[in-house]
Amino acid sequence: MAAAFAYEPPSLNRAWEAFVAHLPTLLVVWLITMAISAVGGGVALMFALLGVGLGGADPAALTQGVLDPTGAAAQMALLLGQLGQVPFAILSSLVGVLLVAVPALYYETGTTVTVSEALRILQDRPMRYLLAGLFFALVTCVGLLLCLLPGFAVLLVAPVYVNRIFATDQGVLDAFSSSFQAVFRSPHGMAFVGVQALVGTVVLVVSICTCGLAALVAVPVGNFYIQNSAYHQGVIS
Secondary structure (H helix, E strand, O other): OOHHHHHHHHHHHHHHHHHHHOOHHHHHHHHHHHHHHHHHHHHHHHHHHHHHHHHHHOHHHOOOOOOOOOOEEEEHHHHHHHHHHHHHHHHHHHHHHHHHHHHHHHHOOOOOOHHHHHHHHHHHHHHHHHHHHHHHHHHHHHHHHHHHHHHOOOOHHHHHHHHHHHOOOHHHHHHHHHHHHHHOOOHHHHHHHHHHEEEEEEEEEEEHOOOOOOOOHHHHHHHHHHHHHHOOOOOOO
């Protein structure tokens, strides 16, 4: 059973207060995510520079067979750089999902999620969260490739899906199926979709007007608002 205040009408003031209470946790999550991404970018850059070096090698050395004259070695270095980023991108996404999971757990438990608790949550069941993320990414990509709209429909399920993955013991497939039904078949599902659209539009406009700086605040505040709205609308019970 979620906290009683989770079912109260959402407001910007309530979302802001929740954000302030979780600022240390969200800040650490953001810093870790950025650090992992930076390391991944550094790996890709290292291989890219190697590829440039191989591509611009001495022609005499190439003709002697030291390096591939067709530039295949350079291309391989660039490819390895791209592949080398994959583990870091996955790890960054795994940590970054806490930006949505923390609001979900806050309304579910009724207590502020500390930095240590947030990191412990990831450490307890990392494979569950990794598989859930990969599955959701795959379904979203397939939906976008089919006709865009199915992909957008899947994205609208994300707040409820993350809530079920982190706050319940449902299997990944069951969590996705029940989340999809909750959003698109519940009496107030469309109202919740409207809230997501409105919050997303506000966050996008504010972020654009501030060259992305306000997104550091607008995105987490929006996540708290959306999770509160999900409980209030009965999409999450």
